[in-house]
Amino acid sequence: MSRPAAPEALTEPTERAGRGWTAALSLANGAIWVGWYGPLQILLALQAAELAPPGTAKESVLAWVTGAGAVVSMVANPLFGALSDRTASRFGRRTPWVLAGVLGGAGALVLLAGAGTLVGMALGWCLVQLTLNAAFAAITAAVPDRVPHGQRGAVGGWLGAAQILGVVAGTGLATVAGGVVAGYLACAGFTVLGALPYVLLHRDPALPAGRRPALRLRALLAGFRISPRRHPDLAWAWLTRFLINLGNALALLYLLYYLRDVLHRPDPDGGVLVLTAVNAVTLLGTVVIGGFWSDRIGRRQPFVLWAGVIMTVATGLLAGWQTWPGALCAAALLGVGFGVFTSVDFALMTQVLPAAADRGKDLGVINIANALPQVAAPVLAAPIVQHLGGYRVLYGVAAAIGLLGALLVRRIRGVA
Template structure:
């Protein structure tokens, strides 16, 4: 997106930001409750003997579908033209159909229908997530990108808490229905009162509708684009891979740290039930999630300010990765819930610091101004791939590497790889 166009936009109101944040919260609550507790409990009731493998399969399938559907919806919504804008129709379709899928999941009588229902849900919730994430670049002034991104981060973290609270405090069917209701209800304020403000013509629309371009000028523009495209391709081919050296090391660091964190959290309910022998593992997940979320938010705010004041990024990323490894080491050998709580505090502080500083480091190592969008899109795969791979790796570690100690040791090793990788970055402090 052209930064000049973004700077020319009027500032969005606090009401706009608030209603958008509420909508983003509702969309994330929808997947949080099922993935944190509900599906795991359903599988536990039906198949206690192989619950880990079945849970890994259904989560992996959902991650794969989300990875495929999200960019597809992005392409389709870019081409959508309605009086409600490009994104709102996909949010409505995604939210309504995802809510219907949650209702179906609530009444699934067996594992096969649970898999089908979860697959449908992941397709539709991916549509809503993608379309909602595309709204800020469409509408928000560049001066407010940070504020809106912060609201999105808070919404995502709070969704983990609310979703876990729903799963722990309500009966299974009621928790699914409440998740579906919140998904729809929290989307309403933005779609009704603030969506009109985001229905802006795109730059392509303005060019297409303009009568100022004559046939000759259009031909000149096409010629310039052909020459420019050829020149750009020639220059790109001549660029050395060395220009992407720091970028790739940051990618490896982010991939390893994210994978370690997602593997560490994947079997949390079963870990508390089978390894820690906690009497109420659902309540344990809720307690840990609340602690984790509060510490993540606090660490993100404090570390971001400290990093800006110090003018350095790498030490924060390095030590946050080591903190992740330390938390995993505690969980590998913990035999009490108190030890797990300590690990949750360390994990939350480390992950909050990592997520706050990692994005700043990414921005500093982008090699070319004219390929930032493409490069950031590639970097996002360092988050998407762990979400897809973590169920398989967690199941493998649990079954082959000696149970939960092996699982958490492999998570810690991944975090250490993330720490070592960031040290290889040369072009940033």
């Protein structure tokens, strides 16, 4: 007697994802990044400067607020990923969390717009991270649910393109909206509208109620323990992503202050927008091509390695060539490297997942490697800038950390 077929949600996909589905998923992903990076690039820095008490450095205020939000992100992403794995809604495992996350994120951005104290600012940003990570965890898990291995580099490339366009759009909205409050409201509106086509137009494979794992807290928490000994490729891939993202986070955290206090740009807000746009142009030139090329030759490691090396060179420019032309060149090189890294590393990560039933949870654990650098970067950056040599030393440290991450990708054995 043959075993019953596994439900669609728990099988490895074989049919290529369609263009409409990929476009809608990418738009929803970009909308989430608008909700994150309008605040991170511009609005939180301006808010921190306004609300910092006399005698308290704005850098320290920004560091603690963004660090607190990153802690929430680090917990929320795997938690909501695990919950989506267990969701047996007729609308699918992922879609309900995408919708709830973007609606909650938009509401949190509205609350953050009205924050008049540092406590209110910190709580608002933590709520933004909590809710948008629910949506992001579901969107990330939808890729291994629906996309075969040989297409994941390309789909990762389109998601990466949407990510950087979201960063640019968020930065642009925050810059031109006409103030901190208007910037938050504009980002909130875009976050909701961008996710609607995916939520309304595309079917998400449903998990039959009889196949849903029991939602017990002890079992849920135990599932987050992934043994590096049993899954060494996953561990090395996680460490590679963490170190490269940490180097990138150190390079970007104080960009507004770097332009204002080191390069003495007359319009640092506009300078951030220009650098973000330059970065976006070069990133868009490599992110999709890198993913397609990686799919075509069937290899991931060389792309991740050389992307990390290029990003290291770019960060080194910020340390050694502290001029506006130097910043422009660094932004361009960072875009080239991060574009390839974004698409190919994502595809690599989906190929080291232990089990189809836990894709959301496992990708959430992997995504800690995106959030944890946001916690570690302020802890490292603030004392370096204030007491240990300033921005030159900060960017030198960032370059060294990113290079180490790039080299460690060679320790992965199961993915070429």
